[in-house]
Amino acid sequence: MTTKHTDTVGKGSLHVIKIGGNVIDNSENLHHFLKDFTALEGHKILVHGGGKVATQLADTLGIESKLVDGRRITDIETLRVVTMVYGGLINKNIVAQLQRFGTNAIGLTGADGNFIRAVKRPVKTIDYGYVGDIKNDSVDAAAISRLMEAGFTPVFCALTHDGDGQMLNTNADTIASALAVALAKQYETTLIYCFEKKGVLQDINDEDSLIRDIDPVRYEELKKQQIIHSGMLPKLDNAFTAISCGVKAVIIGKADELGTLQKNEPFGTRLSK
Ligand SMILES: Nc1ncnc2c1ncn2[C@@H]1O[C@H](COP(=O)(O)OP(=O)(O)O)[C@@H](O)[C@H]1O
Numbered sequence: 184m185t186t187k188h189t190d191t192v193g194k195g196s197l198h199v200i201k202i203g204g205n206v207i208d209n210s211e212n213l214h215h216f217l218k219d220f221t222a223l224e225g226h227k228i229l230v231h232g233g234g235k236v237a238t239q240l241a242d243t244l245g246i247e248s249k250l251v252d253g254r255r256i257t258d259i260e261t262l263r264v265v266t267m268v269y270g271g272l273i274n275k276n277i278v279a280q281l282q283r284f285g286t287n288a289i290g291l292t293g294a295d296g297n298f299i300r301a302v303k304r305p306v307k308t309i310d311y312g313y314v315g316d317i318k319n320d321s322v323d324a325a326a327i328s329r330l331m332e333a334g335f336t337p338v339f340c341a342l343t344h345d346g347d348g349q350m351l352n353t354n355a356d357t358i359a360s361a362l363a364v365a366l367a368k369q370y371e372t373t374l375i376y377c378f379e380k381k382g383v384l385q386d387i388n389d390e391d392s393l394i395r396d397i398d399p400v401r402y403e404e405l406k407k408q409q410i411i412h413s414g415m416l417p418k419l420d421n422a423f424t425a426i427s428c429g430v431k432a433v434i435i436g437k438a439d440e441l442g443t444l445q446k447n448e449p450f451g452t453r454l455s456k
């Protein structure tokens with residue numbers, strides 16, 4: 184028997200789910216994940232990255248990839264590559280697979296429908312190039328909601344625009360957090376970061392060392408002990424921002440195990456305020 188997620192009066196439920204590059208890169212894992220995603224009840228938004236595929240295509244084209252603190256330095260050539268890879272190849276492949284499973288997916292960048300605007304990151308010590316930062320109130324939650332109420336499942340890639348004709352590369356974890364925060368006013372929103380591990384691990388090489396709950400105090404301790412590092416740092420920063428801005432729950436878990444959520448079984452690492 185499947186367990187229905189209960190809605191509070193007047194607010195429907197929404198899952199904003201982000202999948203990382205390692206899941207996208209593995210067709211078997213992606214297929215399994217998209218099947219479980221389809222089975223999830225209520226409104227859903229999928230957000231995908233694909234940094235790994237962009238790096239591979241850039242290599243083939245002889246374009247060097249430079250990342251600083253997990254953020255890609257995006258010159259004009261790199262912007263062309265990520266626009267093709269995120270907005271084209273990956274987004275349309277995911278949409279087509281979701282259609283096969285019966286989810287009426289619609290693939291989007293932030294420019295489509297003017298759903299997510301961003302500003303080009305100002306140059307400080309590092310010039311990130313065409314990288315976008317999403318400011319407060321730059322997600323059109325009402326329009327996205329209308330799309331969902333009309334029966335579509337939005338699939339956002341890691342691209343935004345500046346409203347002045349310029350596409351911008353924007354980290355997919357940040358897009359997922361911004362969408363969840365904007366839509367939390369209207370829906371009981373759960374934000375889920377799915378990647379290749381069971382969640383935040385005490386020992387990154389031991390899948391049995393899953394940390395079930397993290398609050399901001401524990402987060403500081405784990406950072407100091409260097410148990411959390413690299414890509415997990417910006418992910419958790421985005422996750423804590425979401426939870427402090429009205430998102431009901433934030434979970435970081437394994438893409439392969441998304442189905443356990445539907446069965447109401449324990450899943451991944453949960454964050455608390
Ligand atoms: N304590 C930790 N537990 C799990 N993963 C961790 C931890 N600390 C660092 N990481 C790293 O964070 C990575 C996830 O971040 P990232 O690569 O940005 O994710 P995504 O696949 O969603 O893009 C993991 O692949 C892992 O290498």
Ligand SMILES: CC(=O)N[C@@H](CCC(=O)OP(=O)(O)O)C(=O)O
Pocket residue numbers: 202203204205231232233234235237253254255265314315341352353354355356
């Ligand atoms: C500005 C910036 O760094 N953008 C990311 C967007 C893709 C992404 O977020 O992909 P993953 O989730 O697979 O890492 C990048 O180009 O790598």
